[in-house]
Amino acid sequence: MSDRLKIILLLLPAMSVIVLLFFGGLLIGLMRSFNYMPVIGLTEPNLQAYINVFTDEEFYWSFLLSFHISFTSTLISCILAVGAALLLRRAFIGRAVINFLFQLNLTVPHLVGAIGILYLFSQSGVFARLAAEVDLIQRPADFPAMVFDPFAIGIILQYVWKEVPFIGVIVLANMQALGENYESVARSLGASKWQTFRHVLLPLIFPGILSASVIVFAFTFGAYEIPALLGANYPAALPVLAYRSYTDVDLAARPEAMALAIIIAILSAVMIFIYIRYSRKRVRS
Protein backbone atom coordinates (compact mmCIF):
# COMPACT_ATOMS: atom_id res chain seq x y z
CA MET A 1 0.00 0.00 0.00
CA SER A 2 1.45 3.37 -0.92
CA ASP A 3 2.06 5.98 1.78
CA ARG A 4 -0.39 8.29 0.10
CA LEU A 5 -3.17 5.74 0.25
CA LYS A 6 -2.35 4.96 3.88
CA ILE A 7 -2.60 8.62 4.84
CA ILE A 8 -5.93 8.95 3.05
CA LEU A 9 -7.33 5.85 4.73
CA LEU A 10 -6.17 6.97 8.17
CA LEU A 11 -7.70 10.40 7.70
CA LEU A 12 -10.95 9.04 6.35
CA PRO A 13 -12.86 8.52 9.64
CA ALA A 14 -12.12 12.02 10.93
CA MET A 15 -12.64 13.61 7.55
CA SER A 16 -15.96 11.88 6.99
CA VAL A 17 -17.30 13.29 10.25
CA ILE A 18 -16.20 16.79 9.27
CA VAL A 19 -17.44 16.50 5.69
CA LEU A 20 -20.79 14.85 6.44
CA LEU A 21 -21.77 16.72 9.57
CA PHE A 22 -20.13 20.09 9.11
CA PHE A 23 -20.23 20.63 5.38
CA GLY A 24 -23.46 18.63 5.09
CA GLY A 25 -25.13 20.87 7.65
CA LEU A 26 -23.69 23.93 6.00
CA LEU A 27 -25.00 22.82 2.61
CA ILE A 28 -28.51 22.13 3.88
CA GLY A 29 -28.47 25.48 5.71
CA LEU A 30 -27.30 27.19 2.54
CA MET A 31 -30.05 25.56 0.45
CA ARG A 32 -32.75 26.50 2.92
CA SER A 33 -31.46 30.05 3.16
CA PHE A 34 -32.07 30.28 -0.58
CA ASN A 35 -35.65 29.15 -0.03
CA TYR A 36 -34.84 25.84 -1.66
CA MET A 37 -36.75 23.00 0.11
CA PRO A 38 -37.92 20.43 -2.42
CA VAL A 39 -39.64 18.41 0.38
CA ILE A 40 -42.29 21.07 0.80
CA GLY A 41 -42.36 22.01 -2.85
CA LEU A 42 -40.00 24.99 -2.79
CA THR A 43 -37.87 24.29 -5.84
CA GLU A 44 -37.14 27.83 -7.05
CA PRO A 45 -34.13 29.21 -5.15
CA ASN A 46 -34.23 32.96 -4.46
CA LEU A 47 -32.58 35.61 -2.29
CA GLN A 48 -35.73 36.68 -0.44
CA ALA A 49 -34.46 35.55 3.01
CA TYR A 50 -31.25 37.56 2.61
CA ILE A 51 -33.19 40.60 1.41
CA ASN A 52 -35.45 40.34 4.46
CA VAL A 53 -32.47 40.09 6.78
CA PHE A 54 -30.57 42.99 5.24
CA THR A 55 -33.58 45.29 5.12
CA ASP A 56 -34.40 44.76 8.79
CA GLU A 57 -32.84 47.42 11.03
CA GLU A 58 -32.57 45.00 13.95
CA PHE A 59 -29.99 42.96 12.03
CA TYR A 60 -27.53 45.87 12.02
CA TRP A 61 -27.99 46.55 15.72
CA SER A 62 -27.57 42.87 16.43
CA PHE A 63 -24.42 42.73 14.37
CA LEU A 64 -22.98 45.72 16.25
CA LEU A 65 -23.89 44.13 19.56
CA SER A 66 -22.39 40.75 18.65
CA PHE A 67 -19.24 42.40 17.38
CA HIS A 68 -19.00 44.48 20.55
CA ILE A 69 -19.44 41.37 22.73
CA SER A 70 -16.82 39.34 20.85
CA PHE A 71 -14.31 42.12 20.38
CA THR A 72 -14.50 43.46 23.92
CA SER A 73 -14.45 40.10 25.64
CA THR A 74 -11.60 38.83 23.46
CA LEU A 75 -9.56 41.98 24.04
CA ILE A 76 -10.10 42.07 27.81
CA SER A 77 -9.50 38.30 28.09
CA CYS A 78 -6.23 38.56 26.15
CA ILE A 79 -4.91 41.42 28.25
CA LEU A 80 -5.82 39.73 31.54
CA ALA A 81 -4.56 36.34 30.33
CA VAL A 82 -1.16 37.71 29.29
CA GLY A 83 -0.89 39.57 32.60
CA ALA A 84 -1.80 36.43 34.53
CA ALA A 85 0.65 34.32 32.52
CA LEU A 86 3.43 36.85 33.21
CA LEU A 87 2.80 36.49 36.94
CA LEU A 88 2.28 32.74 36.91
CA ARG A 89 5.50 31.93 35.09
CA ARG A 90 7.53 33.36 37.96
CA ALA A 91 8.60 31.08 40.76
CA PHE A 92 6.84 31.95 44.02
CA ILE A 93 5.52 30.13 47.03
CA GLY A 94 2.02 28.78 46.40
CA ARG A 95 2.33 28.98 42.64
CA ALA A 96 0.93 25.48 42.18
CA VAL A 97 -2.20 26.41 44.14
CA ILE A 98 -2.73 29.68 42.29
CA ASN A 99 -2.13 27.90 39.00
CA PHE A 100 -4.76 25.32 39.89
CA LEU A 101 -7.31 27.97 40.91
CA PHE A 102 -6.54 29.91 37.75
CA GLN A 103 -7.38 26.94 35.56
CA LEU A 104 -10.22 25.61 37.66
CA ASN A 105 -13.08 27.26 35.80
CA LEU A 106 -11.95 25.77 32.50
CA THR A 107 -14.02 22.80 33.61
CA VAL A 108 -17.11 24.82 34.57
CA PRO A 109 -19.73 24.92 31.78
CA HIS A 110 -20.65 28.30 30.32
CA LEU A 111 -24.24 27.90 31.50
CA VAL A 112 -23.22 27.44 35.11
CA GLY A 113 -21.04 30.51 34.86
CA ALA A 114 -23.94 32.47 33.41
CA ILE A 115 -26.18 31.54 36.33
CA GLY A 116 -23.37 32.66 38.65
CA ILE A 117 -23.23 36.03 36.90
CA LEU A 118 -27.01 36.29 37.20
CA TYR A 119 -26.90 35.61 40.94
CA LEU A 120 -24.04 38.01 41.55
CA PHE A 121 -24.53 40.95 39.20
CA SER A 122 -28.25 41.26 38.43
CA GLN A 123 -30.29 44.03 40.06
CA SER A 124 -31.68 41.52 42.52
CA GLY A 125 -28.34 39.74 42.86
CA VAL A 126 -25.89 39.41 45.73
CA PHE A 127 -23.86 42.53 44.93
CA ALA A 128 -26.98 44.67 44.50
CA ARG A 129 -28.32 43.55 47.88
CA LEU A 130 -24.95 44.02 49.56
CA ALA A 131 -24.65 47.52 48.14
CA ALA A 132 -28.14 48.34 49.42
CA GLU A 133 -27.32 46.79 52.80
CA VAL A 134 -24.30 49.04 53.31
CA ASP A 135 -26.31 52.03 52.02
CA LEU A 136 -24.26 52.57 48.88
CA ILE A 137 -27.60 52.57 47.05
CA GLN A 138 -31.15 52.94 48.34
CA ARG A 139 -32.75 49.84 46.88
CA PRO A 140 -31.18 46.82 45.17
CA ALA A 141 -32.97 47.92 41.98
CA ASP A 142 -30.77 51.05 41.93
CA PHE A 143 -27.76 48.84 41.24
CA PRO A 144 -26.36 49.63 37.77
CA ALA A 145 -27.78 47.31 35.11
CA MET A 146 -25.09 44.75 34.33
CA VAL A 147 -27.35 41.96 33.21
CA PHE A 148 -29.94 42.25 30.39
CA ASP A 149 -28.29 45.63 29.73
CA PRO A 150 -27.76 47.25 26.29
CA PHE A 151 -23.96 47.20 26.70
CA ALA A 152 -23.90 43.46 27.36
CA ILE A 153 -21.72 43.89 30.46
CA GLY A 154 -22.97 40.65 32.01
CA ILE A 155 -22.28 38.69 28.84
CA ILE A 156 -18.78 40.13 28.55
CA LEU A 157 -18.11 39.43 32.24
CA GLN A 158 -19.12 35.83 31.74
CA TYR A 159 -16.92 35.39 28.66
CA VAL A 160 -13.94 37.07 30.28
CA TRP A 161 -14.32 34.87 33.37
CA LYS A 162 -14.39 31.79 31.21
CA GLU A 163 -11.83 32.68 28.52
CA VAL A 164 -9.03 34.24 30.59
CA PRO A 165 -7.83 30.85 31.84
CA PHE A 166 -8.22 29.36 28.37
CA ILE A 167 -6.02 31.98 26.71
CA GLY A 168 -3.82 32.11 29.81
CA VAL A 169 -3.00 28.40 29.69
CA ILE A 170 -1.97 28.64 26.04
CA VAL A 171 0.10 31.79 26.56
CA LEU A 172 1.73 30.40 29.70
CA ALA A 173 2.77 27.21 27.90
CA ASN A 174 4.12 29.40 25.14
CA MET A 175 6.15 31.53 27.56
CA GLN A 176 7.50 28.52 29.40
CA ALA A 177 8.64 26.93 26.16
CA LEU A 178 10.45 30.15 25.20
CA GLY A 179 12.29 30.54 28.49
CA GLU A 180 13.65 33.91 29.53
CA ASN A 181 16.80 34.05 27.48
CA TYR A 182 15.39 36.16 24.64
CA GLU A 183 14.33 38.72 27.21
CA SER A 184 17.74 38.56 28.88
CA VAL A 185 19.38 39.30 25.53
CA ALA A 186 17.07 42.26 25.00
CA ARG A 187 17.72 43.62 28.49
CA SER A 188 21.46 43.37 28.07
CA LEU A 189 21.18 45.15 24.70
CA GLY A 190 19.62 48.07 26.50
CA ALA A 191 15.87 47.43 26.35
CA SER A 192 13.83 48.50 29.36
CA LYS A 193 11.32 46.09 30.90
CA TRP A 194 8.48 47.55 28.87
CA GLN A 195 10.51 47.59 25.64
CA THR A 196 11.47 43.98 26.26
CA PHE A 197 7.83 43.04 26.62
CA ARG A 198 6.68 45.08 23.64
CA HIS A 199 9.47 44.28 21.18
CA VAL A 200 10.55 40.80 22.24
CA LEU A 201 8.13 38.82 24.41
CA LEU A 202 4.91 39.98 22.77
CA PRO A 203 5.99 39.17 19.19
CA LEU A 204 7.32 35.82 20.39
CA ILE A 205 4.12 34.76 22.16
CA PHE A 206 1.94 36.40 19.56
CA PRO A 207 1.24 33.23 17.53
CA GLY A 208 -0.19 31.68 20.70
CA ILE A 209 -2.29 34.74 21.53
CA LEU A 210 -3.46 34.91 17.94
CA SER A 211 -4.72 31.35 17.72
CA ALA A 212 -6.30 31.47 21.17
CA SER A 213 -8.02 34.78 20.52
CA VAL A 214 -9.30 33.69 17.12
CA ILE A 215 -10.94 30.70 18.79
CA VAL A 216 -12.43 32.93 21.50
CA PHE A 217 -13.60 35.54 19.01
CA ALA A 218 -15.23 33.02 16.70
CA PHE A 219 -16.83 31.20 19.62
CA THR A 220 -18.23 34.31 21.29
CA PHE A 221 -19.48 35.67 17.97
CA GLY A 222 -21.43 32.53 17.18
CA ALA A 223 -22.46 31.36 20.66
CA TYR A 224 -26.11 31.41 21.57
CA GLU A 225 -26.66 30.46 25.18
CA ILE A 226 -24.92 33.27 27.09
CA PRO A 227 -26.50 36.17 25.15
CA ALA A 228 -29.84 34.35 25.41
CA LEU A 229 -29.52 34.09 29.19
CA LEU A 230 -27.84 37.36 30.07
CA GLY A 231 -28.64 39.64 27.13
CA ALA A 232 -31.25 42.35 26.61
CA ASN A 233 -34.28 41.63 24.45
CA TYR A 234 -33.48 44.31 21.91
CA PRO A 235 -31.10 44.34 20.26
CA ALA A 236 -30.33 40.65 20.63
CA ALA A 237 -27.05 39.09 19.60
CA LEU A 238 -27.03 37.62 16.07
CA PRO A 239 -27.23 33.94 17.14
CA VAL A 240 -30.20 34.79 19.39
CA LEU A 241 -31.86 36.54 16.47
CA ALA A 242 -31.26 33.50 14.29
CA TYR A 243 -32.68 31.13 16.88
CA ARG A 244 -35.74 33.32 17.33
CA SER A 245 -36.45 33.25 13.64
CA TYR A 246 -35.92 29.50 13.57
CA THR A 247 -38.43 28.90 16.36
CA ASP A 248 -40.86 31.49 15.02
CA VAL A 249 -44.42 30.23 14.65
CA ASP A 250 -44.28 31.51 11.10
CA LEU A 251 -42.48 28.78 9.15
CA ALA A 252 -41.60 31.34 6.49
CA ALA A 253 -39.09 32.81 8.94
CA ARG A 254 -36.96 29.67 8.79
CA PRO A 255 -35.05 30.59 5.64
CA GLU A 256 -34.24 33.86 7.36
CA ALA A 257 -32.80 31.93 10.31
CA MET A 258 -30.66 29.95 7.90
CA ALA A 259 -29.61 33.10 6.06
CA LEU A 260 -28.61 34.63 9.40
CA ALA A 261 -26.60 31.55 10.33
CA ILE A 262 -24.76 31.65 7.01
CA ILE A 263 -24.16 35.40 7.43
CA ILE A 264 -22.76 34.80 10.95
CA ALA A 265 -20.35 32.20 9.56
CA ILE A 266 -19.20 34.44 6.72
CA LEU A 267 -18.83 37.49 8.97
CA SER A 268 -16.73 35.52 11.47
CA ALA A 269 -14.47 34.26 8.72
CA VAL A 270 -14.04 37.73 7.22
CA MET A 271 -13.37 39.41 10.57
CA ILE A 272 -10.87 36.74 11.59
CA PHE A 273 -9.08 37.12 8.26
CA ILE A 274 -8.83 40.92 8.69
CA TYR A 275 -7.74 40.51 12.31
CA ILE A 276 -4.96 38.07 11.50
CA ARG A 277 -3.62 40.20 8.66
CA TYR A 278 -3.73 43.45 10.57
CA SER A 279 -2.48 42.31 13.96
CA ARG A 280 0.44 40.34 12.58
CA LYS A 281 1.67 43.42 10.80
CA ARG A 282 1.23 45.63 13.87
CA VAL A 283 2.88 43.39 16.44
CA ARG A 284 5.87 42.50 14.32
CA SER A 285 6.66 45.99 13.09
Next chain:
Amino acid sequence: MTHVSIQELTKVYPGADTPALDRLSLEIASGELTALLGPSGCGKTTTMKMIAGLLEPTSGDVRFDDRSILRDKPEHRGVVMVFQNYLLFPYMSVADNVGFGLKMRKTDPTEIKRRVSEMLDLVKLPDVGDRRPSALSGGQQQRIALARALIVQPEVLLLDEPLSNLDAHLRFEMRDLIRSLQQEMGITTIFVTHDQEEAVVLADRVALILDGQMKQYDRADAFYKRPVDEATARFFGGHNFIPGKSVGGTFDGPLGQLTLADGAVEGAGKLTFRPENVRVGQGDGNNLSARVADVIYLGTQTRLKLRVGETEIDAVVNPNEVEGFKPGDIVPIHLPPQTLWVIS
Protein backbone atom coordinates in the same frame (compact mmCIF):
# COMPACT_ATOMS: atom_id res chain seq x y z
CA MET B 1 38.29 50.56 28.30
CA THR B 2 36.98 49.19 31.55
CA HIS B 3 38.73 47.46 34.40
CA VAL B 4 36.49 44.78 35.88
CA SER B 5 36.86 43.77 39.47
CA ILE B 6 34.89 40.85 40.85
CA GLN B 7 35.06 40.71 44.62
CA GLU B 8 34.04 37.69 46.70
CA LEU B 9 31.05 37.15 44.41
CA THR B 10 28.76 34.47 45.85
CA LYS B 11 25.47 33.01 44.73
CA VAL B 12 23.35 30.61 46.75
CA TYR B 13 20.16 29.64 44.95
CA PRO B 14 17.06 29.47 47.15
CA GLY B 15 16.75 26.01 48.67
CA ALA B 16 20.30 24.95 47.72
CA ASP B 17 22.72 23.72 50.38
CA THR B 18 25.94 24.64 48.64
CA PRO B 19 26.63 27.88 46.83
CA ALA B 20 26.53 27.79 43.03
CA LEU B 21 29.41 30.22 43.19
CA ASP B 22 31.60 30.62 46.22
CA ARG B 23 33.49 33.89 46.83
CA LEU B 24 34.87 34.38 43.33
CA SER B 25 37.42 37.17 43.09
CA LEU B 26 38.94 38.24 39.78
CA GLU B 27 40.71 41.33 38.50
CA ILE B 28 40.30 41.72 34.75
CA ALA B 29 42.48 44.36 33.19
CA SER B 30 41.00 46.83 30.77
CA GLY B 31 40.68 45.41 27.26
CA GLU B 32 41.65 41.91 28.32
CA LEU B 33 40.00 38.74 27.06
CA THR B 34 39.38 36.41 29.98
CA ALA B 35 37.93 32.91 30.01
CA LEU B 36 35.90 31.46 32.85
CA LEU B 37 36.55 27.78 32.40
CA GLY B 38 34.87 24.90 34.16
CA PRO B 39 32.59 21.90 33.70
CA SER B 40 28.82 22.41 33.33
CA GLY B 41 27.19 23.44 36.57
CA CYS B 42 30.37 24.91 38.04
CA GLY B 43 28.90 28.39 38.40
CA LYS B 44 30.36 30.13 35.37
CA THR B 45 27.09 31.06 33.67
CA THR B 46 25.79 32.17 37.06
CA THR B 47 28.77 34.53 37.24
CA MET B 48 28.05 35.96 33.80
CA LYS B 49 24.40 36.52 34.60
CA MET B 50 25.31 38.33 37.80
CA ILE B 51 27.68 40.61 35.91
CA ALA B 52 24.99 41.25 33.29
CA GLY B 53 22.43 42.03 35.99
CA LEU B 54 20.16 39.12 35.07
CA LEU B 55 20.71 37.49 38.45
CA GLU B 56 21.07 38.98 41.90
CA PRO B 57 24.24 37.90 43.79
CA THR B 58 23.87 36.67 47.38
CA SER B 59 26.93 38.64 48.41
CA GLY B 60 30.04 40.21 46.97
CA ASP B 61 30.53 43.00 44.50
CA VAL B 62 31.18 43.66 40.82
CA ARG B 63 33.01 46.92 40.07
CA PHE B 64 33.73 48.60 36.74
CA ASP B 65 36.61 51.06 37.05
CA ASP B 66 36.13 50.99 40.81
CA ARG B 67 32.40 51.76 40.69
CA SER B 68 29.96 49.12 41.91
CA ILE B 69 27.41 48.29 39.23
CA LEU B 70 25.22 45.95 41.25
CA ARG B 71 22.51 48.57 41.73
CA ASP B 72 22.38 49.46 38.03
CA LYS B 73 19.59 47.95 35.95
CA PRO B 74 20.76 45.47 33.31
CA GLU B 75 20.08 47.95 30.50
CA HIS B 76 22.26 50.60 32.13
CA ARG B 77 25.31 48.51 32.96
CA GLY B 78 27.09 48.74 29.63
CA VAL B 79 27.34 44.97 29.62
CA VAL B 80 26.14 42.92 26.67
CA MET B 81 25.83 39.17 26.79
CA VAL B 82 25.98 36.93 23.72
CA PHE B 83 24.31 33.61 24.40
CA GLN B 84 25.57 30.26 23.23
CA ASN B 85 22.54 29.58 21.03
CA TYR B 86 22.71 33.10 19.56
CA LEU B 87 19.02 33.88 20.26
CA LEU B 88 18.52 36.10 17.25
CA PHE B 89 14.95 37.39 17.25
CA PRO B 90 13.32 35.09 14.69
CA TYR B 91 10.60 37.51 13.58
CA MET B 92 13.01 40.31 12.65
CA SER B 93 15.31 40.69 9.68
CA VAL B 94 19.04 40.34 10.30
CA ALA B 95 19.47 44.11 9.98
CA ASP B 96 16.73 44.75 12.55
CA ASN B 97 18.40 42.26 14.87
CA VAL B 98 21.72 44.05 14.61
CA GLY B 99 20.09 47.45 15.07
CA PHE B 100 17.94 46.33 18.01
CA GLY B 101 20.07 47.88 20.75
CA LEU B 102 20.22 51.22 18.96
CA LYS B 103 16.47 51.21 18.34
CA MET B 104 15.90 50.67 22.07
CA ARG B 105 18.10 53.72 22.68
CA LYS B 106 15.88 55.64 20.27
CA THR B 107 18.75 56.36 17.90
CA ASP B 108 17.80 58.12 14.68
CA PRO B 109 16.74 55.51 12.05
CA THR B 110 19.14 56.73 9.36
CA GLU B 111 21.99 56.54 11.88
CA ILE B 112 20.89 53.00 12.81
CA LYS B 113 20.92 52.03 9.15
CA ARG B 114 24.40 53.41 8.66
CA ARG B 115 25.85 51.69 11.73
CA VAL B 116 24.14 48.39 10.98
CA SER B 117 25.70 48.28 7.55
CA GLU B 118 29.10 49.19 9.09
CA MET B 119 28.69 46.41 11.61
CA LEU B 120 27.69 43.85 8.97
CA ASP B 121 30.83 44.77 7.03
CA LEU B 122 32.89 44.33 10.16
CA VAL B 123 31.64 40.77 10.73
CA LYS B 124 32.11 40.12 7.00
CA LEU B 125 28.44 39.51 6.20
CA PRO B 126 27.55 42.66 4.26
CA ASP B 127 24.74 41.15 2.17
CA VAL B 128 22.52 39.36 4.66
CA GLY B 129 20.70 42.35 6.18
CA ASP B 130 17.34 41.62 4.54
CA ARG B 131 17.30 37.94 5.39
CA ARG B 132 15.66 36.22 8.31
CA PRO B 133 18.00 34.71 10.92
CA SER B 134 16.67 31.24 10.09
CA ALA B 135 18.14 31.60 6.59
CA LEU B 136 21.67 31.85 8.02
CA SER B 137 24.08 29.08 8.96
CA GLY B 138 25.13 28.59 12.59
CA GLY B 139 28.43 30.37 12.05
CA GLN B 140 26.70 33.30 10.37
CA GLN B 141 24.14 33.55 13.16
CA GLN B 142 26.98 33.65 15.65
CA ARG B 143 28.55 36.57 13.82
CA ILE B 144 25.24 38.42 13.67
CA ALA B 145 24.77 37.88 17.40
CA LEU B 146 28.25 39.35 17.90
CA ALA B 147 27.43 42.29 15.63
CA ARG B 148 24.19 42.91 17.53
CA ALA B 149 26.19 43.05 20.77
CA LEU B 150 29.08 45.18 19.51
CA ILE B 151 26.93 47.83 17.81
CA VAL B 152 25.94 49.27 21.20
CA GLN B 153 29.66 49.66 22.06
CA PRO B 154 29.48 47.91 25.41
CA GLU B 155 32.06 48.50 28.10
CA VAL B 156 32.11 44.82 28.86
CA LEU B 157 31.25 41.97 26.50
CA LEU B 158 30.15 38.61 27.87
CA LEU B 159 30.27 35.56 25.61
CA ASP B 160 28.66 32.24 26.51
CA GLU B 161 30.59 29.35 24.96
CA PRO B 162 31.37 31.37 21.82
CA LEU B 163 32.99 28.57 19.83
CA SER B 164 31.25 25.44 21.11
CA ASN B 165 28.53 25.22 18.49
CA LEU B 166 30.90 25.65 15.56
CA ASP B 167 32.66 23.15 13.31
CA ALA B 168 36.41 22.81 13.67
CA HIS B 169 37.23 24.95 10.63
CA LEU B 170 34.79 27.69 11.67
CA ARG B 171 36.24 27.77 15.16
CA PHE B 172 39.52 29.30 14.06
CA GLU B 173 37.80 31.77 11.78
CA MET B 174 35.52 32.84 14.61
CA ARG B 175 38.36 32.92 17.09
CA ASP B 176 40.31 35.29 14.85
CA LEU B 177 37.23 37.44 14.31
CA ILE B 178 36.46 37.70 18.03
CA ARG B 179 40.07 38.47 18.87
CA SER B 180 40.50 41.09 16.17
CA LEU B 181 37.20 42.86 16.93
CA GLN B 182 37.87 42.76 20.64
CA GLN B 183 41.36 44.20 20.26
CA GLU B 184 40.23 46.79 17.72
CA MET B 185 37.39 48.04 19.92
CA GLY B 186 39.29 47.50 23.16
CA ILE B 187 36.33 45.91 24.90
CA THR B 188 37.00 44.07 28.13
CA THR B 189 35.64 40.62 27.36
CA ILE B 190 34.75 37.68 29.55
CA PHE B 191 33.65 34.39 28.11
CA VAL B 192 32.62 31.15 29.71
CA THR B 193 33.37 27.71 28.36
CA HIS B 194 33.62 24.12 29.47
CA ASP B 195 36.16 23.38 26.77
CA GLN B 196 39.77 23.96 27.81
CA GLU B 197 40.88 24.14 24.18
CA GLU B 198 38.42 26.97 23.56
CA ALA B 199 39.72 28.82 26.60
CA VAL B 200 43.33 28.36 25.60
CA VAL B 201 43.01 29.45 21.98
CA LEU B 202 40.91 32.53 22.70
CA ALA B 203 41.77 33.97 26.09
CA ASP B 204 44.57 36.17 27.40
CA ARG B 205 43.94 34.78 30.83
CA VAL B 206 41.94 31.84 32.11
CA ALA B 207 40.10 31.44 35.40
CA LEU B 208 39.40 27.80 36.20
CA ILE B 209 36.30 27.27 38.32
CA LEU B 210 35.60 23.85 39.81
CA ASP B 211 32.61 23.23 42.09
CA GLY B 212 31.85 26.91 42.45
CA GLN B 213 35.39 27.78 43.53
CA MET B 214 38.16 29.38 41.56
CA LYS B 215 41.17 27.12 41.38
CA GLN B 216 43.61 29.12 39.32
CA TYR B 217 43.65 32.40 37.42
CA ASP B 218 46.58 32.66 35.08
CA ARG B 219 47.85 32.79 31.52
CA ALA B 220 46.82 29.72 29.55
CA ASP B 221 50.23 28.01 29.46
CA ALA B 222 50.47 28.05 33.27
CA PHE B 223 47.68 25.49 33.50
CA TYR B 224 49.87 23.04 31.59
CA LYS B 225 53.20 23.93 33.17
CA ARG B 226 52.33 24.97 36.71
CA PRO B 227 48.88 23.66 37.77
CA VAL B 228 47.98 24.53 41.36
CA ASP B 229 46.55 21.12 42.18
CA GLU B 230 45.70 17.71 40.81
CA ALA B 231 42.10 18.61 39.86
CA THR B 232 43.35 21.56 37.82
CA ALA B 233 45.99 19.47 36.11
CA ARG B 234 43.46 16.73 35.37
CA PHE B 235 41.03 19.25 33.87
CA PHE B 236 43.77 20.19 31.42
CA GLY B 237 44.46 16.59 30.47
CA GLY B 238 47.15 15.80 33.06
CA HIS B 239 47.48 12.08 33.86
CA ASN B 240 50.73 11.60 35.72
CA PHE B 241 50.67 12.20 39.46
CA ILE B 242 53.37 10.56 41.51
CA PRO B 243 53.47 10.95 45.28
CA GLY B 244 56.78 11.65 47.00
CA LYS B 245 58.91 14.33 48.56
CA SER B 246 60.76 17.28 47.12
CA VAL B 247 64.05 18.12 48.85
CA GLY B 248 66.73 20.50 47.56
CA GLY B 249 65.88 20.22 43.88
CA THR B 250 65.36 16.46 43.89
CA PHE B 251 62.10 14.53 43.95
CA ASP B 252 62.22 11.30 45.86
CA GLY B 253 59.44 8.84 45.02
CA PRO B 254 58.63 5.47 43.45
CA LEU B 255 60.49 6.47 40.26
CA GLY B 256 63.70 6.97 42.29
CA GLN B 257 65.44 10.31 42.55
CA LEU B 258 64.49 12.80 39.84
CA THR B 259 66.14 16.16 39.26
CA LEU B 260 63.77 19.14 39.36
CA ALA B 261 64.17 22.55 37.76
CA ASP B 262 65.09 25.49 40.02
CA GLY B 263 62.47 26.89 42.35
CA ALA B 264 60.45 23.73 42.92
CA VAL B 265 58.19 23.53 45.97
CA GLU B 266 59.81 21.81 48.95
CA GLY B 267 58.25 19.07 51.06
CA ALA B 268 55.76 16.25 50.53
CA GLY B 269 53.72 16.54 47.37
CA LYS B 270 52.89 15.08 44.00
CA LEU B 271 55.12 15.14 40.99
CA THR B 272 53.30 15.87 37.76
CA PHE B 273 54.38 16.11 34.13
CA ARG B 274 52.47 16.37 30.88
CA PRO B 275 52.11 13.15 28.84
CA GLU B 276 53.50 15.04 25.83
CA ASN B 277 56.68 15.91 27.78
CA VAL B 278 57.68 12.29 28.31
CA ARG B 279 60.56 11.61 25.86
CA VAL B 280 61.40 8.25 24.38
CA GLY B 281 65.16 7.51 24.43
CA GLN B 282 68.07 8.73 26.51
CA GLY B 283 68.52 12.40 27.44
CA ASP B 284 70.00 14.83 29.93
CA GLY B 285 69.03 13.55 33.38
CA ASN B 286 66.04 11.60 34.72
CA ASN B 287 66.62 8.57 32.50
CA LEU B 288 64.34 5.63 33.25
CA SER B 289 63.63 2.24 31.88
CA ALA B 290 59.93 1.53 31.26
CA ARG B 291 57.84 -1.43 30.17
CA VAL B 292 55.24 -0.77 27.45
CA ALA B 293 51.75 -1.72 28.72
CA ASP B 294 49.73 -0.45 25.77
CA VAL B 295 50.14 1.43 22.50
CA ILE B 296 47.17 3.46 21.29
CA TYR B 297 47.45 5.00 17.86
CA LEU B 298 45.59 8.35 17.64
CA GLY B 299 46.47 9.45 14.11
CA THR B 300 48.76 12.43 14.59
CA GLN B 301 49.90 11.14 17.98
CA THR B 302 50.42 7.87 19.75
CA ARG B 303 49.48 7.37 23.39
CA LEU B 304 51.81 5.04 25.31
CA LYS B 305 50.88 3.46 28.59
CA LEU B 306 54.14 2.73 30.38
CA ARG B 307 55.10 1.12 33.65
CA VAL B 308 58.14 1.91 35.75
CA GLY B 309 58.04 -0.62 38.57
CA GLU B 310 54.46 -0.38 39.85
CA THR B 311 54.03 3.20 38.67
CA GLU B 312 51.98 3.94 35.55
CA ILE B 313 53.12 6.70 33.25
CA ASP B 314 51.09 8.15 30.42
CA ALA B 315 52.99 9.44 27.42
CA VAL B 316 51.91 11.06 24.19
CA VAL B 317 54.52 10.89 21.45
CA ASN B 318 55.05 11.29 17.73
CA PRO B 319 53.94 8.02 16.05
CA ASN B 320 57.23 7.82 14.09
CA GLU B 321 59.26 7.61 17.31
CA VAL B 322 57.49 4.48 18.53
CA GLU B 323 56.95 2.50 15.34
CA GLY B 324 57.19 -1.17 16.13
CA PHE B 325 56.61 -0.72 19.88
CA LYS B 326 54.41 -3.40 21.35
CA PRO B 327 53.18 -4.31 24.84
CA GLY B 328 55.87 -5.97 26.92
CA ASP B 329 58.82 -4.13 25.32
CA ILE B 330 61.33 -2.50 27.65
CA VAL B 331 62.15 1.02 26.40
CA PRO B 332 64.31 3.90 27.65
CA ILE B 333 62.53 7.16 28.50
CA HIS B 334 63.55 10.40 30.10
CA LEU B 335 61.75 13.26 31.87
CA PRO B 336 63.41 16.65 31.19
CA PRO B 337 63.78 18.45 34.58
CA GLN B 338 62.23 21.73 33.32
CA THR B 339 58.98 19.86 32.48
CA LEU B 340 58.52 18.47 36.00
CA TRP B 341 56.29 20.28 38.45
CA VAL B 342 55.57 19.56 42.10
CA ILE B 343 52.09 20.13 43.52
CA SER B 344 52.24 20.61 47.27
